[in-house]
Amino acid sequence: MYRSQRLALRYFTAAIALFGVMVVAGLLSAVYYLQPSLLYNVFDFQMAKILHINTLVIWLLMGFIGAVYWFLPKELGREVVGIRLAEVLFYVFVAAVLVVAAVFVVVQTGKSNQFSMWFINQGRKYVEAPRWAAAGIVVVVLTFVYNVTATAWQARKMTGILWVLILDLIPLSVLYLDAFPQMTNMSQDLYWWWWLVHMWVEATWEVLIGCLMAWTLMELMGTPRRVVEAWLYIEVMLVLGTGILGLGHHYFWIGTPQYWLGIGGFFSALEPLPLLGMVVHAIYDAGTHHMKTSNRPAFYWVLAEAFGNFIGAGVWGFMMTLPQINLYSHGTQWTVSHGHFAFWGAYGCGVIAIVYLVLQQTRKATEFGGQSWKWGFGLLNVGLLGMVGGLLVAGIVQAMYERAQGGSTLQAFVVASENHWFQSGMYARLVFGALFAVGYAVLVYDLLRIGRRVSAAAPAQLSTA
Amino acid sequence: MSETALAVTAALLGLFVLAGGAYGLIYGAGMLRSSLLMRRTAVACYVSQLLVAALVCLLSPLSTAWKVFLVCSAVAYGFIPPLMWRLLESMHRQPTRSS
Numbered sequence: 001m002y003r004s005q006r007l008a009l010r011y012f013t014a015a016i017a018l019f020g021v022m023v024v025a026g027l028l029s030a031v032y033y034l035q036p037s038l039l040y041n042v043f044d045f046q047m048a049k050i051l052h053i054n055t056l057v058i059w060l061l062m063g064f065i066g067a068v069y070w071f072l073p074k075e076l077g078r079e080v081v082g083i084r085l086a087e088v089l090f091y092v093f094v095a096a097v098l099v100v101a102a103v104f105v106v107v108q109t110g111k112s113n114q115f116s117m118w119f120i121n122q123g124r125k126y127v128e129a130p131r132w133a134a135a136g137i138v139v140v141v142l143t144f145v146y147n148v149t150a151t152a153w154q155a156r157k158m159t160g161i162l163w164v165l166i167l168d169l170i171p172l173s174v175l176y177l178d179a180f181p182q183m184t185n186m187s188q189d190l191y192w193w194w195w196l197v198h199m200w201v202e203a204t205w206e207v208l209i210g211c212l213m214a215w216t217l218m219e220l221m222g223t224p225r226r227v228v229e230a231w232l233y234i235e236v237m238l239v240l241g242t243g244i245l246g247l248g249h250h251y252f253w254i255g256t257p258q259y260w261l262g263i264g265g266f267f268s269a270l271e272p273l274p275l276l277g278m279v280v281h282a283i284y285d286a287g288t289h290h291m292k293t294s295n296r297p298a299f300y301w302v303l304a305e306a307f308g309n310f311i312g313a314g315v316w317g318f319m320m321t322l323p324q325i326n327l328y329s330h331g332t333q334w335t336v337s338h339g340h341f342a343f344w345g346a347y348g349c350g351v352i353a354i355v356y357l358v359l360q361q362t363r364k365a366t367e368f369g370g371q372s373w374k375w376g377f378g379l380l381n382v383g384l385l386g387m388v389g390g391l392l393v394a395g396i397v398q399a400m401y402e403r404a405q406g407g408s409t410l411q412a413f414v415v416a417s418e419n420h421w422f423q424s425g426m427y428a429r430l431v432f433g434a435l436f437a438v439g440y441a442v443l444v445y446d447l448l449r450i451g452r453r454v455s456a457a458a459p460a461q462l463s464t465a
Numbered sequence: 466m467s468e469t470a471l472a473v474t475a476a477l478l479g480l481f482v483l484a485g486g487a488y489g490l491i492y493g494a495g496m497l498r499s500s501l502l503m504r505r506t507a508v509a510c511y512v513s514q515l516l517v518a519a520l521v522c523l524l525s526p527l528s529t530a531w532k533v534f535l536v537c538s539a540v541a542y543g544f545i546p547p548l549m550w551r552l553l554e555s556m557h558r559q560p561t562r563s564s
Contacts, residue, residue, distance in 0.1 A: 014476065227556045272482045276489045280549040284492030288557070310486055319479035322531055328471055396475070400468035423532060 001362070003072040004080035004147075007087055009362065010065025012355050014094055016444060018059035019348075021101070023093065023433075023440045025051035030430040031443050032130065035133050038447055047108050050121075051101065055124060058097055063351035064208055065144055068165070070358055071215040073150060076157055081150035082143065089140050096136045100129050101116075111121030118184075125181040125187075126197055133177050141176060160229035165211045172204040187255030194250045201343075202271075203241040209350050213302070214356055221285060221390045222300055228350050238274035242267050252330040261323040268321045272314035282306035284306060295360045297373040297450070301353035305382060309344020316341050316388070328403040334395025341388045356445065365451035372446040379439025386432025466526050474525040477517055481535070484514035485542040492546040507546070515539055 025048050032038055032045040072080055080086065103120055110116030117123070118131040127134065131463040148169060152162055177195035181190040209428040214228040248256075248264020282303055316338040329335060360368045398416045406412020416422055466474070488510040495503030518539040522532045 002546060041509075111562065196470055223559075226559065228554075230556055261492050265531070266534065269538065272485065273538075273541060276485055276542065277549045278474045279486055279548050280493050283490060283497065284553045286552065287493070287497035311483075315479050315482045315486065318482040319475045322527065324466060324527055324531070325471065325475050325478070327468070329475070397474055404466060404468040404471045 002079050003083045003105065004069040004086070005042075005074050005084065006066075007012070007090060008066040008358065010090055011062050012057065012358065013145070014097075015059045015062035015066060016447065017054045018062065020095070020440060022055035022059060023437050025049075025055060027430070027433050027437055029148040030353065030426070030433045034430060036253035043105070043108075044222070047104055050104055052128055053160065054100075054104075056129060060343075060347045061113060062093075063189055063347075063354070064205070064212065066353070067141075067215075068144070068148065069356045070354070071212070072151060075159060075162060075215070076151055076155040078155050080147050082147050085143055089143050092136065093140045096133050100133045103130065103460050104128075105411075122179070124193055127193075131180070134176075137339045137382065138173070138176060141173045142220060145173055156257070159225070161211050161214050161225075161232060164207060164232055168196075168204055168207040168211070171199065175199050175204065184276075190254040191251070191256055194247060198247045198250055199244070202246060203240060205327065205347065206239045207242060208235050209347055210239070211304070212354060213350060215463050216298070216302060216357055217285065220353075220357055223285065231243035235274060235278070239271075239275070240421065242270040242274065246271055246321075249326060252326055258271060265321055266271075267322045269318060272310070272318055273320075275310040275314040278306050279310050289451040291360075294366060295357060295368040297368055298353045298360070298376070300377055301349050301356060303306070303455055304377070305345060305349035307351060308341065308349050308381075312341030312343075312345035312388070316392075317328060325385065325399075329395065329399075329419045332395040332398035332403070333391045333422075334399055337388045337391035337395055340391065342385050357451075359447065359451060363451035368451055370446070371449060372442060373450060376439055376443035376446050379435055381439075383432045383434075383436030383439050387429050387436060390428030390432060394422045394429070397425065399424040470524075470526050475523065477521045479522065481514060481517045481539070484510050484517055485539075488514060488542065489546040490550075493550065496550055506529065510514060511543055514542060 017421075028048040029045065029052050032048065036045070069080065069086070082393040107120055109122040116130075120130055121128050122130060122134065122298065129137070142445050148162075149166055152158055152166065175196050178192050181189075183192070197370035208432065214232045217224060217228050236384040244267075245263050248260040249268040251264060286299075286303060320326055320334055354369065356373075397419050400416075402408060402412045402416035403417055406415060488507050491510055492507035494500070495507055503553055518535050520537055521527065525532075527535075
């Protein structure tokens with residue numbers, strides 16, 4: 001095994017651990033909606049939410065980085081250049097995450113000054129990490145870019161997937177710099193902030209997961225390289241074609257020019273079309289392999305990725321993306337429902353699939369299966385469906401009664417929050433969130449055990465034979 | 466937009482894409498199994514998608530431009546699964562070059 005692949009395993013371990021922190025913080029956030037006075041002035045809602053959404057970003061990012069460190073040496077047939085630096089920075093990255101989490105839990109807030117911005121909280125959603133940590137993330141990402149490009153350069157080899165990956169890493173790292181400017185005009189600040197959040201999620205991350213899925217499909221199903229590369233080019237073209245200007249669907253209520261609403265609505269309404277193509281592709285691949293594979297968990301998580309992406313991003317997104325709907329739905333639990341479903345479908349399932357694929361290879365198991373992965377798969381997906389269903393109901397109530405009927409006043413907010421459908425939706429979210437948490441525990445149990453008994457038994461069988 | 470129109474329009478838009486997805490899914494399954502019944506079901510899903518588009522045009526207060534867009538989009542949905550299928554078949558048919 002290459003050193004970078006051992007590093008990949010460490011990244012996956014950290015990613016799965018952070019996934020757990022995200023689940024716990026999410027459950028706590030769900031409780032606050034029903035018990036707003038819970039831990040009042042001790043650990044308020046906003047801190048649980050910050051932990052929830054920041055660990056979401058970091059666990060997925062760690063999963064992606066780990067996956068690239070796993071596949072890269074196999075792709076190029078050599079060790080990753082600068083691996084020692086990458087190893088050191090992994091520990092720096094983990095230590096920084098722990099320190100930031102500790103500050104969020106213990107210190108929480110500070111005065112509105114430069115010190116708070118540098119050492120406590122930047123105060124911008126998804127990029128709350130204090131400035132020193134944000135600078136650290138830039139260093140980690142730049143090292144990662146260096147590792148990938150320098151390895152390809154030294155290997156004197158370039159594949160289609162690598163081209164796409166390297167080109168994608170440029171905007172991935174540049175866009176994060178959007179976390180730094182200090183703008184006092186809130187409209188300008190949010191305008192650029194969305195470039196970071198939207199472009200990462202609906203452009204650069206989509207391309208990155210596309211590259212990772214291309215490698216995954218080649219290893220999992222033996223799909224020929226030219227097929228996955230051709231598909232990758234098509235996907236990149238369509239995703240970027242619709243995703244970049246789809247940015248406008250976020251530009252509500254922040255003072256941006258009105259033309260953005262039409263542009264955003266138009267391009268984001270086109271986004272389900274490439275996703276439909278992805279569904280057809282998933283059916284084709286699954287069918288040509290007669291649903292047979294030596295790694296059923298990875299295979300099913302790949303399928304969940306394709307369908308989850310279509311339904312979460314496509315169906316849930318299209319319900320509310322046209323400007324006349326978005327005007328009312330924006331910022332309600334409806335968008336939370338869409339966000340949960342789309343993140344899970346597009347990225348969460350993909351990272352879990354890769355972890356299963358990698359574990360089969362590290363544990364040298366010829367067959368990967370059993371029962372517990374099915375429980376993990378079922379509980380996580382049913383839990384998520386229940387959560388997004390509950391949030392959808394709650395969000396529609398908000399859009400109807402708080403926005404369309406009540407005109408977005410404080411009184412209307414209170415009325416909508418007390419509506420029994422809203423309350424039921426939030427209870428459903430909590431119950432299914434708990435189910436999701438159980439699913440997470442089963443997933444971890446399975447990841448720790450799967451393949452071990454088989455690989456332990458295999459030498460014994462061989463010696464008996 | 467009234468609260469009822471909002472909920473109805475959003476539900477129809479969701480159904481629109483869901484029907485399109487069902488069309489793609491069942492079309493693919495029908496092609497794999499060479500099942501005429503499944504392909505007919507897929508066509509039924511597509512027809513239901515067209516009907517949903519028509520309902521949006523008739524019932525929702527969306528502006529005309531969005532209704533036109535939706536109709537054009539519905540037509541595009543009709544072509545995507547068969548075209549994708551042909552593309553995938555042709556990609557898989559080509560001999561693998563040594564790499």
